[in-house]
Structure formats: structure tokens, C-alpha cells
Amino acid sequence: MRAGSRLSERWFNLALWLVALLFAWFLIGLGSLVVGDLPQVEQRYTLEQFLETDPARASSETLKQVRREMDDTRRRIEQDQLALEAAQGATEGARETFANWLKTRDATQRVDQDPGLIARTQRLDALKEAERAVEDRLTALAQTQADLSEREREQARAESALRAAAQEKLDAAERGQELRVFGYRLALTLPLLVLAGSLLLKRRTTRNWPFVWGFAFAAAFAFFVELVPYMPSYGGYVQYGVGVVVTLVGGRAAINALHAYRERQAQVEARPNEERRTEIATDQALARLAKKVCPGCERPVALGDPSTNFCPHCGLGLFEDCPACTQRKSTFERFCHACGTPGAGAVLPAA
Incomplete structure (x- = not known):
């Protein structure tokens, strides 16, 4: 939860995570029934x-x-x-x-x-x-x-x-x-896992994110847990092989994202102070300040020192004096917490 978010918003986020878990639970129950009943499509030999x-x-x-x-x-x-x-x-x-x-x-x-x-x-x-x-x-x-x-x-x-x-x-x-039955189960669970990964990559930040995460939890559980009791002797190779592929793809994506993030941060830190502050949402900035890190570069900053007004790593302005009462305040706060005067460097929250 972010330090600058409203209390109601925090409770709504908790409720949405509960929705995601309930959705995953029902999907897991439905999937276990389907996976367990798949052998009925084949006749029983005597x-x-x-x-x-x-x-x-x-x-x-x-x-x-x-x-x-x-x-x-x-x-x-x-x-x-x-x-x-x-x-x-x-x-x-x-x-x-x-x-x-x-x-x-x-x-x-x-x-x-x-x-x-x-x-x-x-x-x-x-x-x-x-x-x-x-x-x-x-x-x-x-x-x-x-x-x-x-x-x-x-x-x-x-x-x-x-x-x-x-x-x-x-x-x-x-x-x-x-x-054949293992092939049926694999044909059912593996596409669900691929679809869940695709949804996480593309839609995990949309307004329907609880259902995306719930579906992802259910798909991962169905493939890596629900499929285990029904695997033949060689089934572990399939499961662990897919796990290796997923790990490699996810790890490669994480590595590329890290390098891309570092490049973006380097470009951002080279831009003017005011321009950089306008691109950081107030809630996000306050949450990072509460963790004693710079909202821009996310490096540790000695915020306990009253003389620290700028980040020593990227030069981002962190604190300023209120133009009305000269009270020291964060540059990301829209109003002075002492007199309520709008700050000179106040910015609207990013959409």
C-alpha cells in the first residue's frame, strides 16, 4: 500500500485482491473437476x-x-x-x-x-x-x-x-x-498457462487486474500442482521442462526490463529538475519518501538531515520552504501542511 493513498482506496485494493483470490479459488475447483473427469472420455479396458x-x-x-x-x-x-x-x-x-x-x-x-x-x-x-x-x-x-x-x-x-x-x-x-489422457490434460492446462502469462504481460495494470491475477494463479496451480497426481513416469520431464522454459522467458524478460529501466532512469536523470518532478505522481513520490528513498532514482537519501533538500545522486528537488510561512515541506505536496498554501512546485497526480 502506498503511504499517500487514501484509506478507502487501501481497503478497495484489499477487497480487489480478495476478489482475485476468490476468482482463482473457484477456477481451481472447476479445473480440478475437469482434469479429474478427463479419463471418462476413454473406455475402461478389462x-x-x-x-x-x-x-x-x-x-x-x-x-x-x-x-x-x-x-x-x-x-x-x-x-x-x-x-x-x-x-x-x-x-x-x-x-x-x-x-x-x-x-x-x-x-x-x-x-x-x-x-x-x-x-x-x-x-x-x-x-x-x-x-x-x-x-x-x-x-x-x-x-x-x-x-x-x-x-x-x-x-x-x-x-x-x-x-x-x-x-x-x-x-x-x-x-x-x-x-492420451495426459495429452488431454496437458492440452488443457498448458494453453491456460500461456494465456495467463500473456494476460499478465499485457493486462495486469488494467482496471480488471483482479481477474487477470486470479486467472494467472489458477492456471499456474492447474499446471504445476493439479497435474502432478496424473502425470505418467515421464510427465515430470514435461512439467519441469515447461518450468525451465517459463523461467528462462520470464528471467530474460526481467533482465531486459532491468536494463531498459536503467537506461530510462539515466535519460530521466539528465533532464531538468522541474520537468522530472511533473512526471512523478504525488502518491508515488510520497510513498518513496516514506521509505527514505529518492522518488526519482530510488536511491537512499538521508531525509533525517534538515539540510537535505536535493537528492545527492540525481539532483532532484525533494524539499522546499513554503512561500507563505517558510515551513519546510516536500516539493511533491500540493499544499503546505502548516498553513495550507499551495506549494510553488506542486504538481497534480499523474493519471
């Missing part, structure tokens, strides 16, 4: 889109069939295991009964029991044979289960190979899609 249809369907059906056979074999194994347990229980019971019968026969030594011995032995052999038959079935089922497991592994490897090939195609498609 792995099934890149699978070879016929081989994938045949592999899937074969794998399902193998697994159904494995489930059926597993159920048969469970049933035969129950049958084996029952057969083993029956054999064990018959063996105990036969052992008890043998003890009784040995005790009685009755010959008429020999046919019974043969019959009981045959029944025991039959039970043992049934038990062995169940065991044979279990062995065959176990072999079948092992064969099916091997077929399942082979078929799973084949299906995995198909899916791996499809995954490679999916990754390539997604990389291409990511590149």
Missing part, C-alpha cells in the same frame, strides 16, 4: 477384452471339467474310505469271534466242529477279500486323483499363459490410454 476368445473358452471349459472330475473322485474316495472302515470293522469283529470260537473248540476237542472251522475261515477270508477290494479301489482312485491334479496344473499353466499374454496387451493399451 483383461477379458484382450483374451483370445476360443482358446480361452476352451481352456476354461477344460479346467472346469477337470475340477468337476476331481470333485467327483474326491467324493468317491470319501465314500470308499467309509466303506473300508466298515469292512475293516467287520473283519476285525469276525476275527475276534473266530478267535473265541477256536478257544472253545480247542477246549472241547470236538471233531464234529471241523466243518464249522472251515466255514468260519472261509467267511473270514471273504471279509478280508472285500476289504482288499475296497483298498484296491482307493488305490485306483488315488491314482486317478493324482492324474487329474496333474491335468489341472497343466491346464492352469496354459490358462495363466493366455492371461499373461492378455495382461501384456492390457498393459500396453492402458499405457497408450494414459498417454
Whole structure:
């Protein structure tokens, strides 16, 4: 804020900066929604889109069939295991009964029991044979289960190979899609950044400057901040490359402006004192004097010394005596602050 500006004008400037920040905030919110929704212009890819249809369907059906056979074999194994347990229980019971019968026969030594011995032995052999038959079935089922497991592994490897090939195609498609979406975002944010720079160069001092600055803040935020989460692995090169170019262009412009300013100042300091004072606005001159610098050349001046009436660097008249009351006053003040008399060197504020 300038020292010579009116209080209301200062508040208006604050309000206009608030307008600029609010405008930037709303633009940033709108831009984040647009940038975030840009992927919706592209379709979403799935792995099934890149699978070879016929081989994938045949592999899937074969794998399902193998697994159904494995489930059926597993159920048969469970049933035969129950049958084996029952057969083993029956054999064990018959063996105990036969052992008890043998003890009784040995005790009685009755010959008429020999046919019974043969019959009981045959029944025991039959039970043992049934038990062995169940065991044979279990062995065959176990072999079948092992064969099916091997077929399942082979078929799973084949299906995995198909899916791996499809995954490679999916990754390539997604990389291409990511590149296109990044191009959309870059095509949206980079022109906004260029436009913002152009507006700052040409219109930052116009009456609509709050909107110019607000748009510039939003464009810079969108490019250097909002674009970051969506950048691919190489996106940083684009962002930092643009940053380097912007810095080089802005730095070169600042260097040229500095040299042009020095040349203008040298030309101005060579002109007469009165002519130079008429070209400096009162508010600007008073603001620089408040900072204890010369309003013309902006070099430090010992304003605390009452004998300092001219700038020792460029010779610009800074103070004079009031023609009415001889009170010392600034040559840029329109009226004497002691008696209100217009100053001899008073100038109107520049438009």
C-alpha cells in the first residue's frame, strides 16, 4: 500500500485482491473437476477384452471339467474310505469271534466242529477279500486323483499363459490410454498457462487486474500442482521442462526490463529538475519518501538531515520552504501542511 493513498482506496485494493483470490479459488475447483473427469472420455479396458476368445473358452471349459472330475473322485474316495472302515470293522469283529470260537473248540476237542472251522475261515477270508477290494479301489482312485491334479496344473499353466499374454496387451493399451489422457490434460492446462502469462504481460495494470491475477494463479496451480497426481513416469520431464522454459522467458524478460529501466532512469536523470518532478505522481513520490528513498532514482537519501533538500545522486528537488510561512515541506505536496498554501512546485497526480 502506498503511504499517500487514501484509506478507502487501501481497503478497495484489499477487497480487489480478495476478489482475485476468490476468482482463482473457484477456477481451481472447476479445473480440478475437469482434469479429474478427463479419463471418462476413454473406455475402461478389462483383461477379458484382450483374451483370445476360443482358446480361452476352451481352456476354461477344460479346467472346469477337470475340477468337476476331481470333485467327483474326491467324493468317491470319501465314500470308499467309509466303506473300508466298515469292512475293516467287520473283519476285525469276525476275527475276534473266530478267535473265541477256536478257544472253545480247542477246549472241547470236538471233531464234529471241523466243518464249522472251515466255514468260519472261509467267511473270514471273504471279509478280508472285500476289504482288499475296497483298498484296491482307493488305490485306483488315488491314482486317478493324482492324474487329474496333474491335468489341472497343466491346464492352469496354459490358462495363466493366455492371461499373461492378455495382461501384456492390457498393459500396453492402458499405457497408450494414459498417454492420451495426459495429452488431454496437458492440452488443457498448458494453453491456460500461456494465456495467463500473456494476460499478465499485457493486462495486469488494467482496471480488471483482479481477474487477470486470479486467472494467472489458477492456471499456474492447474499446471504445476493439479497435474502432478496424473502425470505418467515421464510427465515430470514435461512439467519441469515447461518450468525451465517459463523461467528462462520470464528471467530474460526481467533482465531486459532491468536494463531498459536503467537506461530510462539515466535519460530521466539528465533532464531538468522541474520537468522530472511533473512526471512523478504525488502518491508515488510520497510513498518513496516514506521509505527514505529518492522518488526519482530510488536511491537512499538521508531525509533525517534538515539540510537535505536535493537528492545527492540525481539532483532532484525533494524539499522546499513554503512561500507563505517558510515551513519546510516536500516539493511533491500540493499544499503546505502548516498553513495550507499551495506549494510553488506542486504538481497534480499523474493519471
